[in-house]
Amino acid sequence: MRRRGRALRRPGRLRTERALSPVVGKSLELGVVVLFVAVLSASFYGGIVPEYRTTAAAEAGDRALVGGAERVERAVPERPGRIERRVAVSLPATLRGDPYRIRAASDPEANATALVLDHPDVGVGGRVRLSFPTRGANVTGTWESASDSWVVVRGGSERVSVSLENGRGDSDGRDGGRS
Structure with a gap:
């Protein structure tokens, strides 16, 4: 009878050892999945996502710069004469999550003025040359993205002064040139 007792105990012990196999297998599968998700997340947030954000911000910056140049x-x-005009300019508040500025920069050698986008991220920026076909204009100033932006034009028949300004519009109703 002892043999029977031993025979009965032995298969029972094997059953408990075999019961761990599915648990160990599922744990290993879970570990592999967690490792895969971790590697995938690290590659996205370490390389792909920042590059995409910079590329998208550079595209939006180019559009803002060209739109600003068009407004200026x-x-x-085109016609000569006395002028005083204030035109609103719509700019995105941030590019890639950071505020930026657009400034007027003159190039004395080319006798031209350009708008330059300055951004903290090196991958976001740009420059667009301004063109005034009928008369020259002296362009100065800076637009900050975090505030309202305006183009203020003043001048006579010969030369025009264009200023890039920030802040609220005039309360005296001089925004007639606003569009």
Whole structure:
């Protein structure tokens, strides 16, 4: 009878050892999945996502820069005469999560002025040359993205002064040139 007792105990012990196999297998599968997700997340947030954000911000910056240049060029009338005009300019508040600025920069050698986008991220920026076909214009100033932006044009028949300004519009109703 002892043999029977031993025979009965032995298969029972094997059953408990075999019961651990599915648990160990599932734990290993879970470990592999967690490792895969960790590697995938690290590659996205370490390389792919920041590059995409910079590329998207550079595209949006180019559009803001070209749109700003268009507003400046349209604010200067073609016909000579006395002018005082204030035109609103719409800019995105941030690019890639950071505020930026657009400034006027003159190039004395080319006798031209350009708008330059300055951003903390090196991958975001740009420069666009302004063109005034009928008369010259002296462009100065800076737009900060975090505030309202305006093009202010003043001048006479010969030369026009264009200023890039920030802040609220005039309360005296001089925003007639606003579009």
